[in-house]
Amino acid sequence: MQALDGITVLDFTTLLPGPLATLMLAEAGARVIKIERPGGEDMRRFPPFRGEGAAAVSIPWLLLNRGKTIREIDLKDPAARGELDALIAGADVLVEQFRPGVMDRLGLGYETVRALNPRLVYCSISGYGQTGPRALEAGHDINYQALTGILALSPGAAGNPTVTPTQTADIGGGTLPAVINILLALIRRGRTGQGAHLDIAMADGLFAFAGFALAEAEASGLAPPPGGDLLTGGRPRYGLYATADDRLIAVGALEEKFWQAFCDAIALPPAYRDDAATPEATRAAVADRLRARPAAAWHPIFAAADCCATLVAPLHEALADPHFQARGLFNGRVEVPGGGELTAIPVPIAPGLR
Numbered sequence: 001m002q003a004l005d006g007i008t009v010l011d012f013t014t015l016l017p018g019p020l021a022t023l024m025l026a027e028a029g030a031r032v033i034k035i036e037r038p039g040g041e042d043m044r045r046f047p048p049f050r051g052e053g054a055a056a057v058s059i060p061w062l063l064l065n066r067g068k069t070i071r072e073i074d075l076k077d078p079a080a081r082g083e084l085d086a087l088i089a090g091a092d093v094l095v096e097q098f099r100p101g102v103m104d105r106l107g108l109g110y111e112t113v114r115a116l117n118p119r120l121v122y123c124s125i126s127g128y129g130q131t132g133p134r135a136l137e138a139g140h141d142i143n144y145q146a147l148t149g150i151l152a153l154s155p156g157a158a159g160n161p162t163v164t165p166t167q168t169a170d171i172g173g174g175t176l177p178a179v180i181n182i183l184l185a186l187i188r189r190g191r192t193g194q195g196a197h198l199d200i201a202m203a204d205g206l207f208a209f210a211g212f213a214l215a216e217a218e219a220s221g222l223a224p225p226p227g228g229d230l231l232t233g234g235r236p237r238y239g240l241y242a243t244a245d246d247r248l249i250a251v252g253a254l255e256e257k258f259w260q261a262f263c264d265a266i267a268l269p270p271a272y273r274d275d276a277a278t279p280e281a282t283r284a285a286v287a288d289r290l291r292a293r294p295a296a297a298w299h300p301i302f303a304a305a306d307c308c309a310t311l312v313a314p315l316h317e318a319l320a321d322p323h324f325q326a327r328g329l330f331n332g333r334v335e336v337p338g339g340g341e342l343t344a345i346p347v348p349i350a351p352g353l354r
Contacts, residue, residue, distance in 0.1 A: 001029075002028055002029025002353065002354065003028045003029055003353045004025060004028040004029040004030040005029040007025070007029070007030040007031070007092045007093065007186070008030070008031045008032075008033065008090060008091045008092050008093070009022055009025050009026075009030045009031065009032045009033070009091065009092065009093040009094075009095065010033055010035060010087055010088065010091045010093070010094045010095070011032050011033065011034040011035065011068065011095050012035050012075075012094070012095065012096040012097065012098070012103075012108075013034075013095055013096060013097035013125065014036075014041040014042050014043060014097060015041075015042055015043050015097075015170075016043075016064065016167055016170045016171070016174075016175070017097060017125050017170045017171070017174030017175050017178070017202065018095050018096070018097040018125050018174070018175075018178070019034075019043070019064040019065055020064055020170075020171060020175040020345075020347075021095060021123075021125070021174070021175045021176075021178040021179050021182075022034070022068065022095055023064055023065070023066070023067070023068075023345075023347060024175070024179050024347050024348075024349055025093070025179065025182070026066075026067040026068055027067070027347050027349045027354050028349055028353055028354065029354075030092075030093070031069070032067065032068040032069065033068070033069045033071060033087060033091075034065060034068045034069065034070050034071070035071055035072075035073050035075070035084075035087075036070060036071070036072050036073075037072065037073075037074065037075070038072050038073075038074050039072070040061075040072065041061075043058060043060055043061040043064065044057075044058050044061045045058065046058050046060050046061065047059075048060075050062070050336050050340070050342070051336075051337075051338055055337070055338055057336065057337055057338075059342060062334055062336065062342065063334060063342060063344065063345045064345070066334045066344060075106045075108070076106065081107070084108070085116060088108075088113050088116050088117055088120065089116050089117050091117065091120060092119070092120065092121065092186070093120070093121045093122075093123065093182055093186070094113065094120055094121070094122045094123065095123045095125065095178065095182075096108075096122075096123070096124055096125070097124075097125045097126070098126075099126060099135075099136055099138075100124070100126055100129075100130045100131075100135045100136060101136070103124070110122045110124075110197040114195065114197075117195070118193075118194060118195055119189060119193060119194065119195045120195040121182055121185040121186055121189060121195050121196055121198065122195065122196070122197045122198065123178050123181065123182050123185075123198040123200060124197065124198065124199055124200065125174050125178050125200045125202070126199075126200070126201060126202070127139040127140075127143070127144060127201065127202050127203060128144075128201055128202075128203050128204075129199050129200075129201030129203070129204060130199045130201075131199075134147075134203075139203075141167045141168065141169040141170050141202075142163065142164075144169035144173065144202050144203040144206060145164065145168060145169055145206065147203060148203055148206040148207060148210070149210060149213065149223065150168065150206050150209060150210055151164070152223075152226055153210070153213055153224065153226065153227075153229055153232045154226065154227055154229075154232040154233065155226050168206065168209065169202040169203065169205070169206055170202065172205060172206065172208075172209060173201070173202035173203065173204065173205025173206045174200060174202040174205065176205075177200050177205045178198070178200045181198045181200065182198065185198060212224075212229055212230055212231050213229050216229065230254075234279075235275055235276065235279060236251075236275040236279055236282040236283040236286055237251060237252075237253045237254060237258075237259045237262070237275050238251060238252055238253070238254055239251055239283070240312070241286060241287050241290040241291075242287070242290065242291060243290055243291065243293060243294055243295045243298060244291055244292060244293055244294045245294040245295055245296075247294070247295035247311060247312065248311075248312035249290055249295070249298060249302075249309055249310070249311060249312065250309070250310050250311075250312050251286075251308070251309050252308040252309070252310075253307055253308045253309065254308070258307050258308045259273075259275070259307075260273070261305050261306065261307035262302075262305065262307040262308070262309055264305065265301050265302060265304075265305035265307055265309070266286065266289040266290065266301075267289065268282075268285060268286060268289060269285065272285040272286070295311050298311070299311055319343075328351070329346045330343050330344075330346065332344030332346070
């Protein structure tokens with residue numbers, strides 16, 4: 001028996017945050033019915049594709065929506081109302097990702113559906129939440145990071161700014177808070193019999209990622225400058241360094257024992273080991289030492305030193321890493337319409353609960 005056996009989820013979401021959340025619920029045993037507009041949601045048109053012509057299928061859409069029942073329904077069509085009401089009456093969870101007010105205009109707002117099903121856990125995922133001056137403002141991950149101070153912590157050089165490689169707001173501010181709060185609301189419903197309306201704002205969720213910066217602001221009254229925080233490059237013991245063959249080494253030697261072990265491993269002279277006293281000189285000295293050898297030479301040295309220094313792996317190497325292979329992260333498969341299969345996106349649900 002799976003943890004969410006018997007739970008039915010109506011998924012009105014698109015793109016990444018909501019579909020990934022309902023994928024996790026499906027992995028835990030929930031029955032997920034995904035409602036898409038006629039012709040399908042926007043992610044169906046995102047490359048890369050598998051297949052040709054009219055039979056082509058978006059791989060990102062397929063990976064995010066495995067294990068779900070897909071229903072195409074025109075939410076603006078009055079004739080669809082009976083079907084929607086029946087689905088809502090039989091559901092345990094509803095997840096929507098429209099801008100605030102859209103579900104109300106469609107006749108599917110929380111107060112309306114609560115009259116049909118008072119036990120329903122209704123989760124609204126949006127950029128800035130259901131209330132507040134920015135509630136109706138358009139945005140995507142990079143915008144939420146920009147407005148919450150996250151992007152300013154490590155934007156890269158002024159002439160060559162860096163775009164963060166992950167959808168931190170979508171997943172960390174949207175998907176994961178949605179799943180956590182849905183599960184909490186289901187537990188409470190089991191005790192009270194009442195559903196809930198969950199207001200999940202992706203921007204709100206980002207502030208949890210700024211813990212060190214918030215602590216600095218509380219202590220000094222000032223936020224750390226770009227690249228100046230402990231975890232954004234402010235200390236030489238936590239950062240990226242190039243090797244002789246232009247590979248990168250990620251150094252995360254935060255604790256003193258790891259820092260000293262790292263310094264021993266690269267034979268850093270004693271004069272540079274107090275990285276708080278001489279940060280720029282220490283950084284330059286560390287960079288010179290690591291530039292002296294190729295990545296293959298450093299790998300066994302750091303493995304033996306156990307000092308939180310790791311080669312930066314490109315994705316294809318990460319997928320083949322014996323550790324992740326041994327843990328079975330990529331054992332899941334998704335069937336492709338028309339034949340073949342893809343490696344499923346690993347989701348953070350314990351194997352025993354899937």
